[in-house]
Amino acid sequence: MRTTDSSRAANSEQAREEDRELLRRYHKAGDTTAREELIERHLPLVRSLARRYAGRGEALEDIEQVGAIGLIKAIDRFELEREVSLATYATPNVVGEIKRHFRDKGWAIRVPRALQELNASMSGAIERLTGRLGRSPSIAEIAEELKTSPEEVLEAMEVGSAYSTVSLSAGPSGEEELDPLETIGDEDTGFERSEDRAALEPALERLAPREREILRMRFEEGLPQTQIAHRVGLSQMHVSRLIRKSLGIMREELLR
Amino acid sequence: MSERLERIDLEAPLSGDFQAVVRLIIGGIAERVDFAFEEIDDLQLAVERLLAETCAVDTVQLRFEVGERTVRTRVGPLSEQKVSEALENGERPPGELTLRRVLQTVVDSFAVDQSADGDVTVLLEKLKSSP
Numbered sequence: 001m002r003t004t005d006s007s008r009a010a011n012s013e014q015a016r017e018e019d020r021e022l023l024r025r026y027h028k029a030g031d032t033t034a035r036e037e038l039i040e041r042h043l044p045l046v047r048s049l050a051r052r053y054a055g056r057g058e059a060l061e062d063i064e065q066v067g068a069i070g071l072i073k074a075i076d077r078f079e080l081e082r083e084v085s086l087a088t089y090a091t092p093n094v095v096g097e098i099k100r101h102f103r104d105k106g107w108a109i110r111v112p113r114a115l116q117e118l119n120a121s122m123s124g125a126i127e128r129l130t131g132r133l134g135r136s137p138s139i140a141e142i143a144e145e146l147k148t149s150p151e152e153v154l155e156a157m158e159v160g161s162a163y164s165t166v167s168l169s170a171g172p173s174g175e176e177e178l179d180p181l182e183t184i185g186d187e188d189t190g191f192e193r194s195e196d197r198a199a200l201e202p203a204l205e206r207l208a209p210r211e212r213e214i215l216r217m218r219f220e221e222g223l224p225q226t227q228i229a230h231r232v233g234l235s236q237m238h239v240s241r242l243i244r245k246s247l248g249i250m251r252e253e254l255l256r
Numbered sequence: 257m258s259e260r261l262e263r264i265d266l267e268a269p270l271s272g273d274f275q276a277v278v279r280l281i282i283g284g285i286a287e288r289v290d291f292a293f294e295e296i297d298d299l300q301l302a303v304e305r306l307l308a309e310t311c312a313v314d315t316v317q318l319r320f321e322v323g324e325r326t327v328r329t330r331v332g333p334l335s336e337q338k339v340s341e342a343l344e345n346g347e348r349p350p351g352e353l354t355l356r357r358v359l360q361t362v363v364d365s366f367a368v369d370q371s372a373d374g375d376v377t378v379l380l381e382k383l384k385s386s387p
Contacts, residue, residue, distance in 0.1 A: 138291065139296065150287050154283040157283060204353065219353055240297050243301070250353065
């Protein structure tokens with residue numbers, strides 16, 4: 001047993017040295033084949049970590065791909081002066097990337113893949129139809145566009161509402177990372193206007209500026225979701241989710 | 257001659273899972289009137305916020321009256337005090353977002369009704385926009 005343990009340790013030490021050599025080649029000499037080899041060597045680690053998140057409404061191979069992005073980031077960011085092994089450094093990066101993926105997608109409940117895909121394609125269909133028709137499309141029109149039934153569209157809409165209780169975006173404290181979708185689009189100066197105009201109640205202050213601005217546009221200006229979506233550079237479905245989420249957060253704040 | 261309205265009654269628990277069912281049913285009903293995606297979302301949001309802010313019981317009754325271009329939704333029983341607080345008259349300062357303001361934005365009209373035995377219900381009306 002002692003022999004096995006020591007041979008494992010030797011193998012592990014050897015692997016660590018090989019990693020360091022590859023990292024040196026990549027970071028010092030820009031050798032991208034060394035980077036590819038590092039990725040290949042650590043994919044089993046990614047697969048192992050991804051398996052922990054299987055069965056939560058995402059295909060395992062998709063989770064593995066997301067985890068691989070975390071691995072690549074870890075390789076790219078690794079500093080040679082670090083005393084830790086690449087595997088140790090990469091693990092939180094991989095797990096973080098996977099968790100972020102789930103948080104951003106927000107699949108809090110197990111949702112059939114077909115419905116997830118339909119939900120994902122609905123956003124584009126709504127945008128196309130809104131542009132073509134000059135108004136918000138009906139469910140029947142969305143169904144026709146996506147070659148499915150109105151019932152399935154309704155179910156997919158509900159899937160979109162099945163977001164986790166984790167905030168979709170950062171609070172002003174910056175404790176959570178911003179929803180990447182929210183960084184799309186031009187900065188709107190409207191929020192500054194509204195902030196200058198009135199002291200916002202504490203419940204509103206808990207929201208990120210863009211969410212406050214979306215609420216202001218919807219409930220003060222009375223703009224329809226389609227126009228808000230256009231202004232902030234998000235899809236109409238995403239605007240809808242943010243409104244719902246923001247009102248829920250405000251309610252929680254008021255009850256505290 | 258008044259419009260003939262189809263009536264659908266629903267009694268639902270308010271635990272998290274069933275709120276999704278309520279939303280789905282609202283979507284199905286509104287789809288029959290050919291509401292736009294945004295109008296359905298508005299009606300769902302109105303009911304969701306109304307329940308979140310004024311309902312004090314575990315089970316709620318919803319009555320839908322469906323016309324050619326309208327869905328009327330009666331929701332109750334609700335807390336008299338909470339309804340009064342959330343829907344009271346009077347302008348609020350800018351930046352304050354009340355249930356009243358939310359409902360004014362997302363439905364065409366709403367009204368509070370109190371029965372003889374004291375039960376408070378709120379009636380929401382959403383009309384299909386043209387065409």
